[in-house]
Amino acid sequence: MSDSSEEKKEAKLFYFVKKYNVWLFFIIASFFITGLVFLITSNHLYLLGINMLKNPTLLFLNILPVFLFIACIYFLSGKSTFSITFTTAIFIFFAVADKVKINMRQEPLLPTDLTLAKEALTIVKTFPPLPLFLGTFAVILLVAALNLLLRKKKNIPPSWRIRILGTIILLIVGYSTNAFWYADKELYASYPVLENPYFEVNQYNSKGLIYSFFHQFNITRITPPKDYNKSTFDEIEKEQGLTVANCKPHIIMIMGEAFSDLSNNKNLDFTNYRDPLENFKKMAASKNAVSGKIVVPGFGGGTSNTEYDVLTACSTRYLNNSLPSYNFIHQPFDALPRRLAQLGYETQAIHPGYQWFYNRQNVYPYLGFNNCYFLEDSFDLATQGLAGYINETATMDKIIKNLDTHLQTEDTPLFSFTVTIQNHGPYDNRYGTLPANFDTNISLSDGEKDLLTQYFKGINDADKELGRLRDYAQASTEPIVVVYFGDHLPGFSNGMDFFSLLDYPIDPNGALEERLALYETPFLIWQNDAAKEQCAFSETEKEANLPESGIINAQYLGALLTQLLGMEGVSPLYDYVNEARQLLPAGTNAIFVDDKGTYTDSPSDEQKEIISKLSAWQYYKIFDQSLSK
Secondary structure (H helix, E strand, O other), rough: OHHHHHHHHHHHHHHHHHHHHHHHHHHHHHHHHHHHHHHOOOOOOOHHHHHHHHHHHHHHHHHHHHHHHHHHHHHHHHHHHHHHHHOOOOOOOOHHHHHHHHHHHHHOOHHHHHHHHHHHHHOOOOHHHHHHHHHHHHHHHHHHHHHHHHHHOOOOOOOHHHHHHHHHHHHHHHHHHHHHOOOOOHHHOOOOOOOOOHHHHHHHHHHHHHHHHHHHHOOOOOOOOOOOOOHHHHHHHHOOOEEEEEOOOOOEEEEEEEOOOOOOOEEEEEOOOOOOOOHHHHHOOOEEEEEEEEOOOOOOOOOOEEEEEHHHHHOOHHHOOOOOOOHHHHOOOOHHHHHHHHHHOOOEEEEOOOHHHHHHHHHHHHHOOOOOEEEHHHHOHHEEOOOOOOOOHHHHHHHHHHHHHHHHOOOEEEEEEEEEOOOOOOOOOOOOOOOOOOEEOOOHHHHHHHHHHHHHHHHHHHHHHHHHHHHHHHOOOOOOEEEEOOOOOOOOOOOOOOHHHHHOOOOOOOOOOHHHHHHHHEEEEEEEEEHHHHOOOOHHHHHHHOOOOOEEEEHHHHHHHHHHOOOEEHHHHHHHHHHHHHHHOEEOOEEEEEEOOEEEOOOOOOHHHHHHHHHHHHHHHHHHHOOOO
């Protein structure tokens, strides 16, 4: 072979490498970026690696979206360096967001979180400035260093024809791979899960953030339940009997931000301090009260979902969708405030936060609230703010002032619903330097002690204001009922560490009781002496037949209230829910508790029937029921 032919071959090889090595570079970058994501998000990187080795397609399904994203940016911009650095920034941002969300809420990053960007930004502003700055700076530094490193590589942009053709091909490939792989529920379920498979964090840890995130895109659509029939529920709603409501006291319902009984722990001692639940416990122990725990839809967040469950008697869990349940309310909705308004109640909602948060300014009127009071029109963050949110005192001032005005000017009963906000996380140095408010025999770091101190400071404030409301109600000759409950357990920046360190019976990977406890918050229904004369809970509680454990699903709370007040025929759904509570008092989509307090992961036939009917009824109320305003 002549030297000239060898030279020609070398020239062709050089030309091929020069022209196409950008794609090899993209493949290497895809592996690198995916590795970074694994490094940031995985709690068990070693076990994830073993899972990937046993199931190589898992690695491919995590890398493919990264590669396609790089290629898409490349065809759109014509710049290889920019494509890689931009993709790196995007995926690192998602990875960090996933890590923070898991620590705070024990829930991974979901595609629907993108619809809550405004809400998330508001919460992020309350994070401690230094960690937030250092985290942001680290990401910027990494991306900048990568960009400088890659700029040494000469960029040869493809022609416009290639870029247009490439973009079209990528769209076809992306659509096809999504339809055949990422949307395939059976394929996703076939991969093994480390620890409890019903805990979504474990799904992400076992299969990778990227694959799991894109799979979630395909399972967020709400479809009618099996054998759903609209006419069935049309007939049920028409068959409402006579409403009986001889007892119509004023009802003050309050959902406390992250309100919990975590202070009830054998390893925490409040002997030398104020018990954070002093007033709550006194009220719950009185003969004027019914108390227990509700099972809420989420951990560490999802406030509006608990609102939805309590106010509608529907269950967020039965939607099988990661979007907030309020996102599906776009028209008048049959809910507790609407039903009470039909009984002659004046209905009002108070939320000392922004009215756009979870679209409450539209949802509240749809639920039947006559008047709504938000941060924009009823509070002043500059003078009433504490740690970035309206304080408990200002919130209670508004509740009592509105009630007092109503008692002086109206002769109708009042239903007032309030969502407090002061004790919203994060709790790292939330209220500044604080004196100790508990003792413990458990070895905790200074940072861990401060987290609990900050949190219990907020609970103390909430409990003091609850006591103030009780005292106001007891001094009144008007019948007043107070309903108080927590929206979810707090999410701490150290994740689940406190629960294991202090030996709480709470564990997302533990026994069924420990897994359900992750979603349990206390509730209280208390009546003043004037209300007791009209409707004594001692009698109606017997009819309600609450479980001995006192644990019920949040969706039952509103219906239970009407039953305790002796209101009959308020709503066909409420009548059914009060019956269903006897057979399925509490549970999640994977945990089921019966009337005897037995926990199981397999529902009985009767429980299956209840879940099926409630799921279908909820679909009807959201999408098919037509109500006048």
